[in-house]
Amino acid sequence: MEDEKIIELYWLRSESAITETDKKYREHCMYIARNILNDISDSEECLNDTYLAAWNSMPPERPSHLSAFLAKITKNIALKRFRYYTADKRKKSAQVPIDEISESAVSTFDVEDTSDLKELAGLISDFLRKHSKEKRVVFLRRYFFFDSSEQISELTGLSEDNVRKILSRMRKQLKEYLTKRGVKV
Amino acid sequence: MNGDDLIDAVSMVDDDLIEEAAEYKKEGKGHIVLIVSAFAASAAAIAVVNNLPGYTTDPHDFEVDNSVQTVVTTEASTAETSDTGDDIPYISSGIGTAPFTEPETEKSSSASYPVTNEVTEAAQIESPSKTAAPPSPSPSAENVRTEADPVTEPHVITEAPATEKIVTEATHPEESQTLPPRPVPSPDPPVTVPERPTPLPTPMPETTVTVPERPTLSPDPVLPVNRENNTFDHATLSGKAYSKKCVYTFDESILNEKTLNAFFESVVENTGVMAPVKTASEVSSEEMFLLKCGSADGQYYVFLNDSLSAEEEDKIFKTLGITEFN
Numbered sequence: 276m277e278d279e280k281i282i283e284l285y286w287l288r289s290e291s292a293i294t295e296t297d298k299k300y301r302e303h304c305m306y307i308a309r310n311i312l313n314d315i316s317d318s319e320e321c322l323n324d325t326y327l328a329a330w331n332s333m334p335p336e337r338p339s340h341l342s343a344f345l346a347k348i349t350k351n352i353a354l355k356r357f358r359y360y361t362a363d364k365r366k367k368s369a370q371v372p373i374d375e376i377s378e379s380a381v382s383t384f385d386v387e388d389t390s391d392l393k394e395l396a397g398l399i400s401d402f403l404r405k406h407s408k409e410k411r412v413v414f415l416r417r418y419f420f421f422d423s424s425e426q427i428s429e430l431t432g433l434s435e436d437n438v439r440k441i442l443s444r445m446r447k448q449l450k451e452y453l454t455k456r457g458v459k460v
Numbered sequence: 461m462n463g464d465d466l467i468d469a470v471s472m473v474d475d476d477l478i479e480e481a482a483e484y485k486k487e488g489k490g491h492i493v494l495i496v497s498a499f500a501a502s503a504a505a506i507a508v509v510n511n512l513p514g515y516t517t518d519p520h521d522f523e524v525d526n527s528v529q530t531v532v533t534t535e536a537s538t539a540e541t542s543d544t545g546d547d548i549p550y551i552s553s554g555i556g557t558a559p560f561t562e563p564e565t566e567k568s569s570s571a572s573y574p575v576t577n578e579v580t581e582a583a584q585i586e587s588p589s590k591t592a593a594p595p596s597p598s599p600s601a602e603n604v605r606t607e608a609d610p611v612t613e614p615h616v617i618t619e620a621p622a623t624e625k626i627v628t629e630a631t632h633p634e635e636s637q638t639l640p641p642r643p644v645p646s647p648d649p650p651v652t653v654p655e656r657p658t659p660l661p662t663p664m665p666e667t668t669v670t671v672p673e674r675p676t677l678s679p680d681p682v683l684p685v686n687r688e689n690n691t692f693d694h695a696t697l698s699g700k701a702y703s704k705k706c707v708y709t710f711d712e713s714i715l716n717e718k719t720l721n722a723f724f725e726s727v728v729e730n731t732g733v734m735a736p737v738k739t740a741s742e743v744s745s746e747e748m749f750l751l752k753c754g755s756a757d758g759q760y761y762v763f764l765n766d767s768l769s770a771e772e773e774d775k776i777f778k779t780l781g782i783t784e785f786n
Contacts, residue, residue, distance in 0.1 A: 343475035377463025396472035415481035
């Protein structure tokens with residue numbers, strides 16, 4: 276079913292909105308959740324929460340990209356759960372990308388609320404648009420979808436070594452970019 | 461700012477960029493699927509050709525076989541390209557590839573019949589130029605040689621195209637249905653069928669699943685269902701209708717950990733709300749589910765399937781030890 280029709284079902288408060296979403300996007304969302312949580316049972320619960328969140332946000336939301344909208348919800352829920360689980364001990368799956376990207380963090384910029392995050396997200400979007408499609412994909416596959424270098428290599432056809440180099444370079448460039456943009460530096 | 465903040469910010473980047481990264485996957489997988497299905501289609505086409513009634517085991521016919529394969533493969537590829545646009549790829553697992561091969565194979569097999577016939581004819585026309593070189597047991601090949609020019613046989617093969625034309629024309633009678641039975645060539649010359657690479661499914665990126673030590677999540681006391689004014693007394697779960705019966709404080713140990721999503725219908729506002737519900741280990745979710753009530757530990761609304769009789773409801777209450785109704 277087309278995304279617009281699925282969204283319409285949400286607006287009509289029809290139960291089949293969830294069924295159709297599940298049919299079309301289950302694997303998409305499960306993939307993201309599993310990459311972060313590394314556990315099928317947790318990922319399934321995360322998926323249920325995603326559907327619930329989607330149900331509660333449409334209406335009033337009418338996303339232009341349903342797949343990205345669901346991906347964001349899933350990722351946020353999975354990360355929240357991941358952080359809850361790893362408050363004491365670290366799980367390996369999602370922690371690696373988080374540790375990696377922290378290289379790009381600008382220490383003088385404090386993220387205090389959502390508006391700061393939105394500002395930062397806007398800058399990252401601009402930063403990504405300055406790169407080639409391939410590099411953007413590599414970056415987002417790693418830090419949005421939490422893919423491993425191996426998965427990215429398989430997807431893009433680049434060697435794993437190349438993927439790691441691209442990511443390393445982009446992290447450095449991101450740090451410079453954020454610093455130059457003077458994010459409250 | 462730390463890594464978590466950046467990860468949160470990356471979660472909020474523009475939708476079109478996320479879509480692009482997700483789509484990129486689709487394209488990538490599509491190509492792999494395309495190649496695999498093309499191989500499958502060729503294999504199917506070969507199988508069909510081999511089973512055709514008029515198909516002979518003449519070794520030279522393998523040339524025909526290859527031509528057919530090429531044609532069918534191209535068709536399958538075209539069809540596949542137009543197909544890939546609709547499906548969502550899956551990402552980790554190459555999911556969605558399985559249902560894909562079946563119709564394609566069917567399509568290519570049926571399409572291969574007319575193609576096969578045409579190509580076979582074409583190949584038969586061409587065959588003398590190829591059959592003349594090795595010692596062929598085919599009587600038709602012998603006829604051709606004697607009729608055209610028995611003396612200058614090698615020239616027919618290697619030189620003038622005009623001579624070849626004569627040879628080609630001479631072979632036409634061979635195409636008629638009343639062919640004299642071919643003598644079965646006793647020791648078949650060894651035929652080497654070109655080895656085709658076996659299409660292997662692309663390996664799925666394996667995720668190692670570890671058994672989690674699961675800390676219990678604190679129950680979220682805020683749920684979207686309004687429980688104060690009894691407007692959400694009716695619900696649907698997996699297409700079955702349920703109604704609220706009572707409130708009961710359960711021993712949490714009898715509740716299943718997994719949650720399900722039920723739809724609650726407001727009789728007042730005429731709206732629907734979805735909320736996570738639990739089930740008890742001793743009663744099937746087809747008969748009963750529980751909706752968290754307030755913030756007290758273990759307190760749940762009991763929803764029973766509307767199709768249950770009074771006796772069946774009593775039986776469930778007894779099983780759960782519910783004696784007083786709130």
